[in-house]
Amino acid sequence: MSKPLFTIGVTGLNAIDSPGSGVGVIRAIRDSQDFEVRIIGLVYESLEPGIYMEGIADKSYMIPYPSAGRESLLKRLAYIHEKEQLDLLIPNFDAELYNFISLGPEFRKMNIRTFMPSLSKLESIDKLHLHEFGEKYGYKIPKTHFLSGPSQIEDIETDFDYPVVVKGKFYEAYIAHNAEQVTGFFHKLNAKWGLPVIIQEFIKGTEIDIAALGDGNGKTIGAIPMRKLYITDKGKAWSGIVIDDPSLLKLTRKFTRDSRWKGGFELEIMRTEKEELYIMEINPRFPAWIYTTAAAGQNLPASLVNLAMGLPVSSFRKYEVGTMFVRYAWDNITHIREFEKISNYGER
Structure with missing residues (x-):
């Protein structure tokens, strides 16, 4: 056939x-x-x-x-x-x-x-609304503040201790240790991505990313957690390893169920020393390291194609822990x- x-x-x-x-x-x-x-x-x-x-x-x-x-x-x-x-x-x-x-x-x-979410779903988890989403469904989200002008920078010291994370509307994030650094990052991110620029509470812990696929009806087709082994100066994973952690998979399934997410996504998680899981960011598409999911036994992009084209799709139940990726330039x-x-x- x-x-x-x-x-x-x-x-x-x-x-x-x-x-x-x-x-x-x-x-x-x-x-x-x-x-x-x-x-x-x-x-x-x-x-x-x-x-x-x-x-x-x-x-x-x-x-x-x-x-x-x-x-x-x-x-x-x-x-x-x-x-x-x-x-x-x-x-x-x-x-x-x-x-x-x-x-x-x-x-x-x-x-x-x-095979994508609705505009309302997309808006509900973006950087401007993530804190509201967390409060509604019971997720730990870092305290967040939005800057629409440089004059507001001095006000953040009332609510935040340094260091803080300064984020662009769409991409990029920097750690600032004082108001002068916040000002520099504000102008850089505003010029590149526009307003608002986002100030986020700094959470100390281990960063873990989870690539996953939702069917749009609350079901998680697959999910693979990855811990970064090497990070570039832009904060991008240049190497990572697939890990086994039931609490991360439980959190991912909860998100898919709560949001009824349709399509690929990535959860950026910070796990503290107290084993608390903070959602730092939700990326509404597959991450750059998505081929690792296929290598580990869950081909999420191929499953998205099957879902979009009306072909049968079953949820993945296992994956190969210890699968690694290492990027290279040539x-x-x-x-x-x-x-x-x-x-x-x-x-x-």
Whole structure:
């Protein structure tokens, strides 16, 4: 019996020192034995490494930045769909999710599927509303304050002890030990991601990340916890190991049940010396290390494809503890004519 062939558009091919998850998602999808696949890379920059890596994208197209708005994205994807006949879209950046989710009805008219949460679900767990979500459902969330201007920085000393964590609206976080450092990070994050800039209580402990997939009805299809072994100066995991911890899996299942999350996500957890589990952040998409879940026995991206396409999916019950990933940098050789295709014509 022949396997179905799906054409899937995937973003996040920026496999750099602060990587998107697109390359890992694609690698996992290509490992699936349930279907055949043709991958269309959707990129924002002509030098995203995933464009040029062998065995990643079958073809790549430039798409407009999220700031260009929904209509620009829809127009470009309609053009790509006309040429490629997309079956499914898998966006992998926080900042692009609003446009992709809000265009869901238009995608359905084009017979393009997605598997993402609603806009209200997305908003409920973002950095601006996470504390409210925690209070509603009984999670430990660090104390949080929002800065809309530098004049408010001196006020945080009333509610916070140093150090504090200074976070951008979408990405990046820095530890500040005094008001001067907070001011510097405020201007840096505001310039890059806009307001508000977020101040979060510093929680001392062991950082653990959990990659998981929810079916949208409260069921956890799979979940794998990972402890970082090596962290870059940007706070990104350059190496990590899959661990066994029932309390982390219990917390993940509770989140999926409470939120009825639809799609991939990552919980960033801090475990204190008292074994308290604080949710530091919830990322509404798969993390960059997502291929490790497939290597450990739970291919979450492939399961997302099956869910989106209406194929049967069973929940995973086990995984290989001790599975590790170690990132590395190498020189991927290409030619200027390949770069010119994407930079001059918007597709390769």
